[in-house]
Amino acid sequence: xxxxxxxxxxxxxxxxxxxxxxxxxxxxxxxxxxxxxxxxxxxxxxxxxxxxxxxxxxxxxxxxxxxxxxxxxxxxxxxxxxxxxxxxxxxxxxxxxxxxxxxxxxxxxxxxx
Amino acid sequence: xxxxxxxxxxxxxxxxxxxxxxxxxxxxxxxxxxxxxxxxxxxxxxxxxxxxxxxxxxxxxxxxxxxxxxxxxxxxxxxxxxxxxxxxxxxxxxxxxxxxxxxxxxxxxxxxxx
Numbered sequence: 001x002x003x004x005x006x007x008x009x010x011x012x013x014x015x016x017x018x019x020x021x022x023x024x025x026x027x028x029x030x031x032x033x034x035x036x037x038x039x040x041x042x043x044x045x046x047x048x049x050x051x052x053x054x055x056x057x058x059x060x061x062x063x064x065x066x067x068x069x070x071x072x073x074x075x076x077x078x079x080x081x082x083x084x085x086x087x088x089x090x091x092x093x094x095x096x097x098x099x100x101x102x103x104x105x106x107x108x109x110x111x112x113x
Numbered sequence: 114x115x116x117x118x119x120x121x122x123x124x125x126x127x128x129x130x131x132x133x134x135x136x137x138x139x140x141x142x143x144x145x146x147x148x149x150x151x152x153x154x155x156x157x158x159x160x161x162x163x164x165x166x167x168x169x170x171x172x173x174x175x176x177x178x179x180x181x182x183x184x185x186x187x188x189x190x191x192x193x194x195x196x197x198x199x200x201x202x203x204x205x206x207x208x209x210x211x212x213x214x215x216x217x218x219x220x221x222x223x224x225x226x227x
Contacts, residue, residue, distance in 0.1 A: 004155075032213070043117075044156070044204065044218040051213070089155055099144055099212045100169065103155035 002027040006104035021075040023090035031092040033073040038087045117219035134190045134222045136205030143210030150202040195226045
């Protein structure tokens with residue numbers, strides 16, 4: 001079945017450091033890929049998405065590129081801020097599954113000043 | 114409000130009690146999803162509605178879990194005879210239902226079974 005695997009956390013970085021959170025997926029067909037973020041005490045929010053191979057999603061300085069050849073969708077940011085501290089979830093959605101999302105286990109990011 | 118609303122925010126139940134969790138989706142959203150999120154884990158799919166029709170309930174962990182959406186808007190997730198392993202955050206999400214629109218999540222209901 002379809003699945004998503006993320007790098008384990010927690011990830012601790014200093015402010016202005018470069019961030020990479022790895023995400024790989026297993027799916028039949030051509031799923032859409034997403035990154036969601038969950039700030040402390042808040043609900044899941046869509047951060048960015050990509051719907052086909054080689055698409056790049058971007059938002060708030062974060063980027064991820066849909067790589068079909070490596071079945072990956074790694075999240076990157078060039079310079080993190082303390083306010084980026086949150087849990088990040090990679091997810092996929094297959095067209096033939098009614099639009100439901102399948103999530104990875106989440107990666108907690110902590111940014112220190 | 115403009116977002117997905119869930120109630121109660123917190124629920125404590127004694128083992129064996131029944132609970133009902135409510136979700137108010139964004140107005141006009143056709144699709145509604147329920148997820149279960151255990152501590153430190155990603156959300157796990159439970160069930161999905163398109164309007165009032167429950168199209169996928171493959172993620173419901175046992176027959177103690179039941180969901181309904183009788184008028185195609187508000188949904189209720191019911192758990193009968195709660196067990197400790199049911200302790201989790203239950204998330205509701207809604208979307209326009211075209212298979213491409215993003216899912217909008219509520220803040221969840223944290224259920225603790227003692």
